[in-house]
Structures are given as C-alpha cells and as structure tokens.
Amino acid sequence: MTVTDTTRESTDPAGALLPLSFHQEFLCMFDNGREEGPFGPKYHIVGAWRIEGELDTATLQAALDDVVERHEALRTEIVRNGDSHAQRILPPTSPRLDVRDLTDTAPEDRDRRADELLNDVEDGRLSIRRLPLLRAVLGRFDDRDAVLALIAHHTAADAWAMHVIMRDLAACYAARRDGTSPDLPEASQYREYAQWEREASLSPGAERRRAYWRRKLSGAAILALPTDEPRSANLPKTTAWLRFALDADLAEAVPALARESRGSAFMTLLAAYKVFLHRQTGATDITIPTFSSGRGQERFQDTVGSFINFLPLRTDIAGCGTFREVIRRVRTTCAEAYTHEIPFSELMREAPGLMAAAATDDHQITAFQAVHAPFDTADREAGGIRYTKAWKRLLSQSDGSDVPDGILWSLHIDPSGEMVGSLGFNTNRYREETMRRQLDDFIGLLRELVAAPDAPLET
Numbered sequence: 399m400t401v402t403d404t405t406r407e408s409t410d411p412a413g414a415l416l417p418l419s420f421h422q423e424f425l426c427m428f429d430n431g432r433e434e435g436p437f438g439p440k441y442h443i444v445g446a447w448r449i450e451g452e453l454d455t456a457t458l459q460a461a462l463d464d465v466v467e468r469h470e471a472l473r474t475e476i477v478r479n480g481d482s483h484a485q486r487i488l489p490p491t492s493p494r495l496d497v498r499d500l501t502d503t504a505p506e507d508r509d510r511r512a513d514e515l516l517n518d519v520e521d522g523r524l525s526i527r528r529l530p531l532l533r534a535v536l537g538r539f540d541d542r543d544a545v546l547a548l549i550a551h552h553t554a555a556d557a558w559a560m561h562v563i564m565r566d567l568a569a570c571y572a573a574r575r576d577g578t579s580p581d582l583p584e585a586s587q588y589r590e591y592a593q594w595e596r597e598a599s600l601s602p603g604a605e606r607r608r609a610y611w612r613r614k615l616s617g618a619a620i621l622a623l624p625t626d627e628p629r630s631a632n633l634p635k636t637t638a639w640l641r642f643a644l645d646a647d648l649a650e651a652v653p654a655l656a657r658e659s660r661g662s663a664f665m666t667l668l669a670a671y672k673v674f675l676h677r678q679t680g681a682t683d684i685t686i687p688t689f690s691s692g693r694g695q696e697r698f699q700d701t702v703g704s705f706i707n708f709l710p711l712r713t714d715i716a717g718c719g720t721f722r723e724v725i726r727r728v729r730t731t732c733a734e735a736y737t738h739e740i741p742f743s744e745l746m747r748e749a750p751g752l753m754a755a756a757a758t759d760d761h762q763i764t765a766f767q768a769v770h771a772p773f774d775t776a777d778r779e780a781g782g783i784r785y786t787k788a789w790k791r792l793l794s795q796s797d798g799s800d801v802p803d804g805i806l807w808s809l810h811i812d813p814s815g816e817m818v819g820s821l822g823f824n825t826n827r828y829r830e831e832t833m834r835r836q837l838d839d840f841i842g843l844l845r846e847l848v849a850a851p852d853a854p855l856e857t
C-alpha cells in the first residue's frame with residue numbers, strides 16, 4: 399500500500415481525518431496496493447508556462463510557499479483508515495524549486511527545449527507521502543526568457559487546478575515583489591468541496607439523477623479492448639504517451655462540422671471514436687467514459703484539487719446511416735449526461751455491471767476526454783512577468799504520468815483553432831506499435847468521416 403497507515407500517525411494532532419472526495423474514492427478502485435496506481439509516485443500531472451521578464455528565483459520560491467499555504471489540497475496526506483482511506487491536512491511546507499541553466503539553447507530551439515524539459519519533469523516521481531504535493535522546475539534561457547514546469551500529485555490537482563496554481567503563483571509573485579498582498583479571490587478549500595458534494599448527494603435532485611442513470615445504464619458495460627498482454631503476466635508497468643497534432647485542415651474541419659450539428663468539437667471527436675470502436679469490435683451499443691471538469695459550482699472554480707469526474711457516455715449507433723446521424727446521437731448522449739451528472743462513485747451503484755470489463759485479465763477500458771483549461775492559453779501578465787501556457791506538447795514519452803488502468807485519449811482544443819492530443823497507455827498491457835497503429839487508424843478514419851459526414855456509413 400502506498401499510503402501512510404494511521405496506526406503510526408494516530409497520535410499526531412496535526413489534522414483531523416477527513417473523508418475523501420467522491421473522485422478520490424473512485425481512484426481507490428484502481429489502487430492495487432503496489433507503487434503504481436493513483437497513490438503511487440507516478441500518478442502526477444504536469445504543466446509548463448513560458449515566462450518572459452526579469453524573474454527573481456528567491457521571490458518565486460516565496461510565491462510558491464504562498465501558493466501551498468493558500469491551497470490545503472497541496473498539503474493534504476491521504477492515509478489508510480482501517481480498510482478505507484481518509485485525508486488529513488498538514489501545515490504548509492516549502493515546495494522544491496529546481497533551477498536549470500538552459501542558456502546554451504539558441505532562440506529557435508527554445509520551444510523544443512521547453513517541451514523536452516516538460517517531458518523530463520514528467521519522467522520523474524512525486525511521492526504522495528512527501529508534502530507538499532507540488533514541485534517546480536525553472537529552465538532559464540536568459541535573464542528574460544524561461545520555462546516554468548510545475549508538477550503536482552494528481553490526487554491533489556487536475557488540469558484546471560494547474561491553471562489556478564499558475565495564476566495564483568503569478569499574483570503571489572507580484573505581491574512579493576511589490577510588498578503588497580496578492581490580488582486573488584477568497585479560496586474555497588477542497589475539503590469544503592468534499593463536504594458539499596456529500597450533502598448534495600442527499601438532495602431530491604440527486605435522487606432524480608440517480609434514477610436517470612439506473613435507466614440509461616441498464617445492461618451497459620464500459621467498452622473494453624483486447625490487450626496485447628494479460629494483466630496476469632504481471633509485466634512491469636509504465637504509462638507511455640504518444641503525442642500528436644491534428645493538421646490544420648482537420649483541426650478546422652472538426653469544429654466546423656461540430657458547429658453545423660450545434661454540438662462541441664468534443665462530441666464530433668467522440669462520435670468518430672465510437673465509429674472507430676464499432677469498426678474494431680462490431681459493437682453498436684457503446685459506452686465510453688470521459689472526464690468532465692467537475693467544476694460546475696462557481697464557488698469552487700478557484701480551488702486547487704482534483705475535481706474531474708469519470709462520466710460514462712452511452713450511445714447506441716445501430717442504424718445510423720451517416721456520420722452526421724452518429725454525431726446527433728452522441729450529442730444527445732452528452733447533453734443528457736452533463737445535465738444529470740453525479741459523482742461516478744454514486745453513479746456506479748446504479749449500474750453494477752458497468753465496470754465489469756475493468757477487472758478482466760485480457761481486456762482494458764478506454765477513456766476519451768477533452769482537456770479542460772478554464773482560462774484561455776493567451777498570455778497573462780503579473781508582477782512584471784508575462785506567462786503563456788506551453789500547451790502544444792508534441793514529444794512522446796515512454797514513462798510519463800500514470801494512467802491507473804486503461805487507455806486515455808486526451809484532446810486539447812485550443813481557442814486558436816489548433817488541436818493537439820495524446821494517447822496514454824499502460825506498457826505492461828500494450829506494445830507501442832499497437833498504439834501507434836490505433837492512433838494512425840483513428841486519425842485516418844476521423845479525416846474520412848469529417849470530409850463526408852453524409853456518406854453512407856455501415857453500422
């Protein structure tokens with residue numbers, strides 16, 4: 399088990415034991431007790447920003463300390479509590495800041511060098527037992543150009559939270575530099591969210607939503623694909639990431655078709671993925687989970703924590719004569735799922751067979767998400783520094799952030815109209831060439847479907 403046992407700590411007055419959030423409870427399902435999985439040192443999330451301006455590292459360190467003090471989630475220990483888990487908030491400690499000299503990088507190579515630094519940070523480990531659950535690496539190209547990579551444990555932060563951390567870090571940096579107090583909204587804490595969602599699950603509306611899922615998911619099982627290697631082979635596990643960009647015409651055609659069908663680009667991409675899975679498995683009743691942002695409550699939009707929610711999207715594409723019809727059905731699936739959303743730990747009780755495939759020896763489930771960044775990726779300015787998210791990651795890697803147990807397709811749909819994506823898979827279950835072929839085949843099919851959405855489609 400990778401979490402601290404309360405027996406050793408039970409006399410510790412540091413902080414009361416608090417219940418986990420529903421999402422953290424969901425993660426417990428994937429905790430296989432070994433170093434891998436959601437409580438292991440590879441279950442982290444990274445983000446990087448290009449920084450322009452005079453950056454003082456002592457001030458940056460002080461601002462990092464401020465951010466850890468401001469957000470309890472970054473100093474929260476998940477502990478075993480008998481045969482379940484709990485969390486305990488501990489006093490702030492200083493997050494590590496490593497500074498690397500990248501002055502030998504020519505200006506035209508800096509973007510790539512920043513991408514390499516990000517992968518290098520993501521190759522690393524971040525133990526859940528060593529607080530705070532945040533670290534920083536600053537690569538300096540010269541005294542006015544740098545790349546800041548942040549890494550947080552994924553039980554304490556999600557993609558949205560990484561943006562909140564960077565925004566707060568810049569505000570705290572400005573305040574430290576100017577001797578003022580940071581210009582930031584009151585921060586609600588993750589433990590308040592965990593409390594709020596438990597209360598919300600007792601409301602009449604929650605009962606109606608559970609009833610929806612009982613009907614919608616009756617007889618449903620999340621679709622699983624055959625793996626190259628069985629789980630029982632017990633091969634060493636890493637999670638590899640194939641990263642890619644959609645070429646300009648495809649990145650433009652997808653949102654254009656989405657607009658025509660009055661849906662999101664995600665819905666069009668998911669519709670293509672369901673056709674892709676139908677071609678591989680023959681299935682027409684297809685349930686694929688996505689991760690929603692889980693940030694529907696205004697009160698928690700400035701809170702650091704992991705709010706993402708595993709949301710099963712079931713669509714029966716039998717009889718769809720065209721891809722446009724598949725998009726229409728997926729759009730209905732998504733619209734209903736978003737309006738009836740409840741935490742997966744609650745939802746799963748209404749659909750007992752849903753995760754059946756997750757436990758099999760020779761199959762694995764596959765998830766499909768659009769990455770949620772609350773703020774656009776445009777430049778932002780604070781304290782004499784300008785920072786811009788390095789979202790266009792194009793370098794694949796063989797040992798990155800952990801996907802606990804499955805395949806994860808992630809797409810970043812940028813306001814600029816560009817689109818990049820990543821395909822995460824467990825290397826103890828799939829060979830890289832299998833996943834490269836999946837990626838090539840999916841992109842090829844997407845291009846074909848988007849180019850002729852009214853062409854006859856055999857389903």
Ligand SMILES: OC[C@H](O)c1ccc2ccccc2c1
Binds near residue numbers: 428765800801804806
């Ligand atoms: O950011 C999502 C996180 O990497 C995650 C957590 C649990 C999963 C379980 C099955 C498949 C993909 C998952 C991804």
